């Protein structure tokens with residue numbers, strides 16, 4: 246992909262160098278455009294060296310007369326498949342939301358018909374300011390995408406939401422924009438369950454399984470890339486991709502509660518979670534002590550999430566389920582399918 250990386254004047258500008266390096270390593274062609282303020286934080290030489298391309302904007306001044314002048318903002322605006330602004334200041338958000346163009350980057354942002362992605366970073370009060378939030382809403386209305394700032398220690402010494410998102414998440418969002426998605430699922434709301442559940446015995450011990458959640462999260466990502474609104478109910482620790490609404494849960498009962506609250510608004514469900522079939526029959530408030538002789542753990546059944554969703558479903562709602570088996574895979578999965586309460590409508 247041809248990526249025009251705009252770098253504006255925030256302390257997080259140094260992270261743009263790493264992003265540029267990672268994008269180039271992944272085979273993208275990257276050209277950087279620095280604002281004047283951006284060039285106070287990071288040099289054009291760094292970005293030009295990492296990308297192997299000239300760094301535009303800060304030097305030379307694009308209003309300068311040159312022989313065979315090119316209309317640089319239009320050339321770059323046409324060249325890019327995607328314009329990503331990382332980090333984006335309150336200033337550049339405000340300028341673009343209001344149609345102002347007084348330097349190369351802001352002019353490219355108005356001249357381009359490519360996709361635009363913003364990764365803002367600023368002090369938490371600036372990010373929370375109604376003027377900034379109104380500009381963000383305006384830009385979203387133009388169809389621009391955002392990788393929102395995260396909570397953390399800010400350069401000003403305060404803690405809160407305003408820190409630049411992780412560079413890996415920005416990279417993923419950029420590549421997500423470039424993926425040739427077939428928007429077949431636009432307007433559909435799809436529930437996805439993923440990851441293991443945990444059934445606690447006492448404050449320190451738990452029963453779980455070896456699922457990571459990776460498959461469900463990849464399914465969620467693919468549905469998102471096809472245009473669906475994805476609502477992910479997830480156990481375990483894996484990071485959730487951008488653009489997916491996530492509900493972190495622990496036990497099978499938590500997962501069921503989250504699914505049931507979403508279900509009336511959903512078109513269908515992909516149930517990829519590894520839900521515990523049993524849980525301890527009681528939870529000890531204090532850490533259970535070891536005892537002499539054999540010890541017994543009494544288990545009870547957890548709710549069947551797919552069966553419960555089936556009972557509450559409208560006729561047009563659909564489901565995709567999985568069967569994890571350690572033997573006789575096809576026979577066991579077929580038997581599970583035949584017993585499924587969803588069968589009559591499938």
Ligand SMILES: Cc1cc2nc3c(=O)[nH]c(=O)nc-3n(C[C@H](O)[C@H](O)[C@H](O)COP(=O)(O)O)c2cc1C
Pocket residue numbers: 252253254255256257280281282283333334335336337366367368371
């Ligand atoms: C040390 C320092 C750090 C700054 N950090 C930020 C920041 O993180 N986010 C932001 O929106 N503005 C920040 N600013 C203010 C911008 O640099 C200023 O609004 C500038 O005009 C932005 O210009 P640009 O959007 O053309 O890059 C900072 C200023 C200074 C002096």
